[in-house]
Amino acid sequence: MRLERPADVDEAPLAALDLPDPVPGPGEVVIETRACAVCRTDLQIVEGDLEAHLHPLIPGHQAVGPIVAVGAGVGADQLGRMVGVGWLGSTCGQCDMCRRGLENLCRAATFTGWDRDGGYASRMVARADFCHPMPAGMSPEDAAPLLCGGIIGYRAYRLTGVTRGDRLGLYGFGASALLVCQLAVHAGCEVYVVTRGQDARRRAMEGGASWAGDLGERPPWPLQAAITFAPVGSVVVEALESVDRAGVVVVNAIHLDRIPDFPYRHLYWERRLLSVANFTRRDGRELLELANRIPIRTVIERHSLDDANLALQRLKRDQVQGAAVLIP
Ligand SMILES: [Zn+2]
Ligand SMILES: [Zn+2]
Incomplete structure (x- = not known):
């Protein structure tokens, strides 16, 4: 074709x-x-x-x-x-x-x-x-x-560095976020989802999330890391406000309108903000093996x-x- x-x-x-x-x-x-x-x-x-x-x-x-x-x-x-x-x-x-x-x-x-x-x-x-x-x-x-958004989602997840017992926030909940949710739950993390739409929040809970709330709602506990999927700059600030000291926010978006001004205290205490771009062969190999082992449906x-x-x-x-x- x-x-x-x-x-x-x-x-x-x-x-x-x-x-x-x-x-x-x-x-x-x-x-x-x-x-x-x-x-x-x-x-x-x-x-x-x-x-x-x-x-x-x-x-x-x-x-x-x-x-x-x-x-x-x-x-x-x-x-x-x-x-x-x-x-x-x-x-x-x-x-x-x-x-x-x-x-x-x-x-x-x-x-x-x-x-x-x-x-x-x-x-x-x-x-x-x-x-x-x-x-x-x-x-x-x-x-x-799994070979495109799935691998990039995996890379974003890997860049957060979360491990067993950590709390991970997901902002936006499409196919890539659902995959990350399953990976994180499998690894023993708690997942907190912030997304518009009751259907998406229901899918998040079915996918193993511990909590799901609407945009503008704050997860009940400070997070160790968050990934934003929505191509909206204000969501990045929202995520940054939800991560604890030393927390990281990974922006999984190729285009973003702009990130609005925010007070420096949201970034202070060694919080980090980074984007994710494409993936490496290592990411691809690891994701396929994990997806097969879990297994991801x-x-x-x-x-x-x-x-x-x-x-x-x-x-x-x-x-x-x-x-x-x-x-x-
Ligand atoms: Zn693609
Ligand atoms: Zn090169």
């Missing part, structure tokens, strides 16, 4: 094409896509809100399937391995960020389904060293939706690959139940 020219998804900009099998370059593999989840970033790329770096482009950056061909320099023992491919398509491996274990911040990184053709296809090419090994027993369609809505336009239309209208997954 190839994007010839960005357009409103109602104009069905993705065209079903029968293309020759892709050929892996050195260090690359071909994956037979079994499932590819649909992300909001795909919608932005397809509609041109985020300019594609390839024309034409096959979108998709949450793909899972077995390796069916290997390029030069990749061992034949890789054939048949089940792997996942996420947004991080490659990094330079040499810059300061890469050498410090912060490859998520590499300025020369390439991204799947943006700089490189992605998973809206029955076959795709990926760098062998950027394929995430799939834990045994994990189904491609359950794993695919994902709610998915299956679509055939040919229906990629329809899946994007449903995503745009907030009609998707859980995560939309394309099955070639």
Whole structure:
């Protein structure tokens, strides 16, 4: 399903094409896509809100399937391995960020389904060293939706540094927050959710939260850490007011309107405020293993690959139940 020219998804900009099998370059593999989840970033790329770096482009950056061909320099023992491919398509491996274990911040990184053709296809090419090994027993369609917002949520959770007995606040409660809630509860943390909407608060309590309140409500105890998911600056200040001394607030948002002025005392006593950007391969590997072990349940809505336009239309209208997954 190839994007010839960005357009409103109602104009069905993705065209079903029968293309020759892709050929892996050195260090690359071909994956037979079994499932590819649909992300909001795909919608932005397809509609041109985020300019594609390839024309034409096959979108998709949450793909899972077995390796069916290997390029030069990749061992034949890789054939048949089940792997996942996420947004991080490659990094330079040499810059300061890469050498410090912060490859998520590499300025020369390439991204799947943006700089490189992605998973809206029955076959795709990926760098062998950027394929995430799939834990045994994990189904491609359950794993695919974890490969973007799920891994970034995990990174945000990891950056909070919370451990058993700590209190973690989650501001906003979508799919990524639900995943973090399950991870934190599994690790023995107490989770406090602040979000609009009774449905979301009910889902939070069902997901194992100890308390759920509306925006503007303060959790009953000071928190060791909080993650904000809402792209709203005032929520960041609210979270900061709820963390204890030495507490940390991780902002899980690519865009934020602006953070309003706030008194310095909200930051004093060694509180920290930091953003989260993309993820590393380590984050991906750890999350998949954890998700399989806990196990994390994902709610998915299956679509055939040919229906990629329809899946994007449903995503745009907030009609998707859980995560939309394309099955070639
Ligand atoms: Zn780099
Ligand atoms: Zn994504």
